[in-house]
Amino acid sequence: MNAIQRSWQGWHPITLLLLPISGLFCLLAAIRRFGYRIGILKPRKLRVPVIVVGNITVGGTGKTPLVVWLAKRLMRKGYKPGIITRGYGGNSDVWPCEVTADSRASAVGDEALLLHRRTNCPVFAGPDRWETGEALLATHDCDLIISDDGLQHYALYRDLEIVVIDGERRFGNGLCLPAGPMRERHWRLNRADLIIANGNGRNDEHTMLVNGDQALSLDGVMEQPLTAFKGDAVCAVAGIGHPKRFFSMLKKAGLTPECFSFPDHHKFRKEELEALPHETVLMTEKDGVKCEQFAQPGYWYVPASAKPDKGFETEFDAMVKNLEIPST
Secondary structure, three states, rough: OOOHHHHHOOOOOOOHHHHHHHHHHHHHHHHHHHHHHOOOOOOOOOOOOOEEEEOOOOOOOOHHHHHHHHHHHHHHOEEEEEEEEEEOOOOOOOEEEHHHHHHHHHHOOHHHHHHHHHHHOOOOEEOEEEEEEEEHHHHHHOOOEEEEEOOOOOOOOOEEEEEEEEEOOOOOOOOOOOOEEEEEOOHHEEEEEEOEEEEEOOOEEEEEEEEEEEEEEOOOEEEEEHHHHOOOOEEEEOOOHHHHHHHHHHHHHOOOOEEEOOOOOOOOOOOHHOOOOEEEEEEEHHHHHHHHHOOOOOEEEOEEEEEEEEHHHHHHHHHHHHHOOOOO
């Protein structure tokens, strides 16, 4: 976390310096939204309903575990969902591209690969969400699309919006980028269909818990409970938007890790892990898909799963029933 990001939780001399840029960011975002609302700019619609999952702040909110939960729930209900995502951090020569079990995180992005492996749904990655959705539908028989982190991608028509909030950090100082963490101001929540907070919620927000209690070796051979690492000398590494959440999860399981934070979507190098002071290393699942090519004994990742409250489940199920799902 750099100095600017640290300033987002309050007011700082850096905040004052960045206020003019923040004001311009808010103005341009508002003009763009207004253009879509009055029809100057027109969103493109896919032939199946689109569920957008996103946030109004930068940084980790627990959005990816929720997308996994949504996809699995839809499949249990008999739907055939596909997932589209930006493919952030990927260096593929061709976009959009299909994500497979053999894809490399360096090509398609860590989140895209994680989503495919956890859900076994068709996943396509690409910067243009409509084009990516069209590519997915051209090759897979899906009746719903989940757009991961597409809240501000207004060029894609959406039938249902779900906004995820960090229940701990909330909206920081409430300012737009770069003076604060906001992609859009908090009033944007008024237009969302469902709002869910990771951790403590407020008012009409639903809540979810994101937790993990098992560790899997990077080579996929072994699995054991986190409690098995109690008393061991352990390093914890996290290259995600909110590393402290991962570290706290390990500590709640009774571990005493030595913690190392890296920037979100950090491209790990073998030498970085080998330089850590302990041979046992625990990392997030999102980091694990990037590090598996240099797996060795002692390297583990911890899958995190979302558990929304019952009220969210009920409302989500009812809203999906009201969508115009194409018959097969």
